[in-house]
Amino acid sequence: MVTRPMPSSSVIDPRPGDDENWYREDPPLQQLLALHVDEATLGAAEHRLDDLGELAPADLDRWAREADRHEPTLERRSPTGERVDRVDFHPAYENLRLAARINGVFTASWHEMGEAERAPRALTFALGYLYAQAEAGYYCPACMTDGAAFVLDRHAPEPLAERFVPRLVSRDPDEGIEGAMYLTEKEGGSDVGASTRTRARQAEDGTWRLTGEKWFASNCTAEVAMALARMPDGEEGTEGLGLFLVPRHLSNGSPNPGLHLERLKDKLGVQSMPTGEIVLDEAHAHLVQGAGSGFKAMAEMVNLSRLYNAVASVAVARRALREGQRAGRQRETFGQPLHEHALFLRDLVELTVDVEGGLAFTLDQAEVFDRWAEGEEDARAPLRILTPCAKAMTAKLGVAAASEGCELLGGQGYIEEYVTPRLLRDAQVLPIWEGTTNIQALDLLRAVARDRALPGFLAHSSARLAEAEAEGHEGLEPAIARVREGYERIEQAGERLASVDRDTAEAMAIDLTRDAYHVHAAALLARRAAHHPDDDRAREVAHLYAARHVAEDRSLGRRAVRQALADHGTEIAYPATSHS
Numbered sequence: 259m260v261t262r263p264m265p266s267s268s269v270i271d272p273r274p275g276d277d278e279n280w281y282r283e284d285p286p287l288q289q290l291l292a293l294h295v296d297e298a299t300l301g302a303a304e305h306r307l308d309d310l311g312e313l314a315p316a317d318l319d320r321w322a323r324e325a326d327r328h329e330p331t332l333e334r335r336s337p338t339g340e341r342v343d344r345v346d347f348h349p350a351y352e353n354l355r356l357a358a359r360i361n362g363v364f365t366a367s368w369h370e371m372g373e374a375e376r377a378p379r380a381l382t383f384a385l386g387y388l389y390a391q392a393e394a395g396y397y398c399p400a401c402m403t404d405g406a407a408f409v410l411d412r413h414a415p416e417p418l419a420e421r422f423v424p425r426l427v428s429r430d431p432d433e434g435i436e437g438a439m440y441l442t443e444k445e446g447g448s449d450v451g452a453s454t455r456t457r458a459r460q461a462e463d464g465t466w467r468l469t470g471e472k473w474f475a476s477n478c479t480a481e482v483a484m485a486l487a488r489m490p491d492g493e494e495g496t497e498g499l500g501l502f503l504v505p506r507h508l509s510n511g512s513p514n515p516g517l518h519l520e521r522l523k524d525k526l527g528v529q530s531m532p533t534g535e536i537v538l539d540e541a542h543a544h545l546v547q548g549a550g551s552g553f554k555a556m557a558e559m560v561n562l563s564r565l566y567n568a569v570a571s572v573a574v575a576r577r578a579l580r581e582g583q584r585a586g587r588q589r590e591t592f593g594q595p596l597h598e599h600a601l602f603l604r605d606l607v608e609l610t611v612d613v614e615g616g617l618a619f620t621l622d623q624a625e626v627f628d629r630w631a632e633g634e635e636d637a638r639a640p641l642r643i644l645t646p647c648a649k650a651m652t653a654k655l656g657v658a659a660a661s662e663g664c665e666l667l668g669g670q671g672y673i674e675e676y677v678t679p680r681l682l683r684d685a686q687v688l689p690i691w692e693g694t695t696n697i698q699a700l701d702l703l704r705a706v707a708r709d710r711a712l713p714g715f716l717a718h719s720s721a722r723l724a725e726a727e728a729e730g731h732e733g734l735e736p737a738i739a740r741v742r743e744g745y746e747r748i749e750q751a752g753e754r755l756a757s758v759d760r761d762t763a764e765a766m767a768i769d770l771t772r773d774a775y776h777v778h779a780a781a782l783l784a785r786r787a788a789h790h791p792d793d794d795r796a797r798e799v800a801h802l803y804a805a806r807h808v809a810e811d812r813s814l815g816r817r818a819v820r821q822a823l824a825d826h827g828t829e830i831a832y833p834a835t836s837h838s
């Protein structure tokens with residue numbers, strides 16, 4: 259049954275409805291998640307998804323609005339002049355912090371779920387997707403806490419991992435601690451090998467001290483910060499860097515004497531969460547990995563962060579769409595509800611298709627990430643390509659969607675009573691941190707030219723598409739054919755990259771990033787549609803995605819959208835829910 263838009267009123271209500279549940283009302287999320295999580299595990303997790311689906315539009319959204327309005331403040335000295343570097347948070351932020359930990363937003367992958375020893379990351383990211391639609395700010399500390407635990411678990415000496423990992427991933431707020439990442443210095447965040455001036459020194463008792471400045475540190479009050487520093491006599495570039503854990507407190511409970519918080523950044527968005535400037539002055543630190551392997555270990559944390567970033571980006575886009583859907587139902591112009599105007603409906607349809615493509619991509623990447631983390635060799639190459647593609651493309655989607663969300667609400671969408679201005683402010687950091695879009699394209703170039711990852715990626719994507727073909731692909735033929743053409747194009751681009759000069763290859767890299775992203779997203783949507791042969795909507799979304807983003811002939815996409823609007827516009831923009 260199709261959910262019919264509700265009667266419209268004159269002013270759009272900025273508040274989510276009392277009975278909203280962002281999980282239950284999202285059949286595309288449910289369908290896509292079921293492709294990556296087995297039935298028993300999903301069954302065991304259903305109540306968590308349902309609870310968070312209810313909490314997000316209610317308490318989380320309210321706390322997020324309050325925390326955004328009341329930024330954290332830094333108290334550097336006590337009334338008697340001692341250095342304290344204390345950050346005060348609004349109670350709403352403390353609630354957001356608590357809710358993320360106990361609801362599994364970053365902890366689920368560390369605990370059993372039904373029969374599974376650990377929840378698959380696709381599930382954790384589905385929880386994150388619900389959470390980040392309400393609050394993007396705390397999703398950053400959530401990401402870095404999981405990331406610090408992930409790297410320590412894999413690379414730290416056992417006693418160090420045993421001391422910190424259980425507390426990082428604990429679901430108990432009383433024992434939980436958080437993580438941060440000290441990477442960027444004044445000289446830059448993109449070229450870490452050249453710009454890391456922070457130096458490591460080993461004291462006579464064998465312990466380590468770090469000295470330097472870290473120019474951007476989000477969640478700067480975290481108990482655990484993962485920091486890069488040049489090793490004594492460390493060579494130039496990334497090879498000479500070691501990875502350290504900088505604790506906020508020493509094991510006797512006293513503050514780390516060489517760790518100072520100089521200033522909080524005055525930011526455009528993600529204002530609930532503090533980003534600071536850190537000075538390390540002989541700060542105590544624990545060595546995790548030394549020269550040669552320190553940067554590689556840190557890269558694993560960065561790559562997980564890029565996946566989190568993709569989740570946040572698609573979540574922001576989903577929230578913008580949600581606001582547009584609400585406006586479509588509630589607002590009337592020229593004598594009819596907005597959603598009945600063809601152009602407005604077209605905006606919603608295009609955004610819907612892009613959000614579902616982004617979500618399909620991100621959940622698939624999460625599954626490949628798990629396989630890679632478990633040591634499956636054939637997951638390495640696809641992940642090398644999926645990670646920069648997802649980071650680059652979903653972040654751009656997040657910003658574009660957040661901007662569109664403002665416009666869909668008209669003048670109201672520009673007013674801070676509505677969530678749309680905050681979405682736009684929060685979204686703008688997504689293409690910047692964790693490496694800008696150009697840096698992702700350069701990473702893709704390395705993955706193709708140096709790591710020869712393209713064949714592995716194409717094999718992975720083709721296997722997903724083959725599933726679509728095997729499941730019965732009636733009506734999906736055009737989408738499947740376009741994806742196959744896309745694979746040929748990607749293969750040819752990969753070959754060309756190997757034969758052109760460096761500048762040309764760099765300039766081409768962004769095109770390949772876009773193409774690989776869209777082609778794979780289209781394959782995944784075709785696969786989803788094939789698993790739901792009776793779902794015309796899923797088939798139409800797959801068709802539209804391939805026509806708009808994969809077909810080389812741009813007019814095909816435009817024609818497909820016009821046709822879809824006439825046939826299924828409302829069903830695409832307002833998917834039927836099981837309880838409607």
Ligand SMILES: Cc1cc2nc3c(=O)[nH]c(=O)nc-3n(C[C@H](O)[C@H](O)[C@H](O)COP(=O)(O)OP(=O)(O)OC[C@H]3O[C@@H](n4cnc5c(N)ncnc54)[C@H](O)[C@@H]3O)c2cc1C
Binds near residue numbers: 442
């Ligand atoms: C709110 C916020 C929070 C942050 N939190 C953290 C944190 O917790 N920890 C941390 O370590 N860092 C953090 N950062 C830093 C962030 O990761 C960096 O700012 C980001 O990676 C970009 O690096 P940069 O600022 O040095 O820009 P630059 O490297 O100077 O880049 C400037 C521009 O040049 C382009 N560019 C650079 N090199 C090339 C090239 N070779 N080819 C083409 N174009 C190029 C970039 O795409 C960009 O457009 C944060 C940043 C922000 C804004």
